[in-house]
Amino acid sequence: MILAPLLAVGVAAALTGCSTLEMHGYLPGFVAGQPNTTNQTQRVSDLWTGSWITLLAVGVITWAVIIWFAIVYRRRRGQTGLPVQVRYNMPIEIFYTIVPLILVLGLFAFTARDQTAIETRYANPAVVVDAYGKQWAWDFDYKNDQVYEQGIQAQPGEGANFVESAIPTMYLVVNKKTEIRLRTRDVNHSFWVVDFLYKKDMIAGKTNYWDFTPTRIGTYEGKCAELCGEFHSRMLFNVKVVSQADYDAHMAELRARGNTGLLGTKYDKDDNAATSGSQDSGVDIPSENNGGIEG
Incomplete structure (x- = not known):
């Protein structure tokens, strides 16, 4: 007591x-x-x-x-037998x-x-990003702005480091409701932003959703948390949380590069999968959420 x-x-x-x-x-x-x-x-x-x-x-x-x-x-000393x-x-x-x-x-x-x-998903998120995992990099479709960013796997730099500028970067707006729609182009992956304390699986043929509000400006490291092949360790990305003005400037930069429209599923490896076809129609694939709290 x-x-x-x-x-x-x-x-x-x-x-x-x-x-x-x-x-x-x-x-x-x-x-x-x-x-x-x-x-x-x-x-x-x-x-x-x-x-x-x-x-x-x-x-x-x-x-x-x-x-x-x-x-x-x-x-005790002197005691014999069993208790x-x-x-x-x-x-x-x-x-x-x-x-x-x-x-x-x-x-x-x-x-x-x-x-x-x-x-729980937001009814009307202000920012919607389709994140596609692929061996061994990431593609990002910014649905609201109809622009995309196509990534390559992290490139080796000096020593054991990677070239920071070559790592795909997702831009989000601080204090804006955000939905990330998670899909894979090939094998199963897992979307993990370390400082966000959460990760979600990317399952072939499924769409998972992660809704949250980023609340601190900064750049945060992300990686694939599902062993997905030879260069799994190079499947890195960054999440950059910025002001609305900086976000708009980056969207304009992507348009200037010619990255207009959406990549959708046209680069998926399995052409016979149920997810084949363009995502531009805005039709969501039925989802099975596979999330986890990261300790």
Whole structure:
């Protein structure tokens, strides 16, 4: 009975001295004094740190009980024979059956709640981008502006680095509701923006959706998180969150390059897939969401 209040006081005292990094469970993307990277990252961080605090409490109590019994009920000098054998203790057995069940159901409930909120699509997103994964790069169709960007896989630079200017970059507008429609041109891939704390699969023949609002200007690293072939490690991209003016300037730059219209599915490898045909019609492919919270 005394352990729980003491543990709560100890955790509260420890958290008061934590840095921004520690308060968010050492997850990437959080910077002291700056907004979060998206409107969803705090939710992911709260679930992550809350789960770890719960598990830490369970661990502390379990180890305390183990140590207590090892000390209090140890064999004393001069004692012989076996201690009294107890076949079962019904209250204890009910306890260690019910408590783990409550913990599992509780963690499941919080996870389901947060994932449902994150997976909810916007009715009218301000920015819609079709992201196509391909071996081993990315294509981006900007649906609202009818322009595209066609990427190549990251090119080796000096040492183990890649040429930054050769990495495909997706532009998004800060504080604008965004929907990214995720598709693959060949094998399965996974779209992962590290600092956004979320990734979603790109499944052949399916369309997945990720709706969020980027809330901090900056450039964020992305990569494929699904082993997809020989040059999987070079399947990199960047996400650049910019002001509306900078976004419009980039759209104008793409038009000046001649990147008008949409790439759609015409570069998909499997011409017999259900997704074949132009995306310019605006008809969405039936989707199966495959998302995950990134810890």
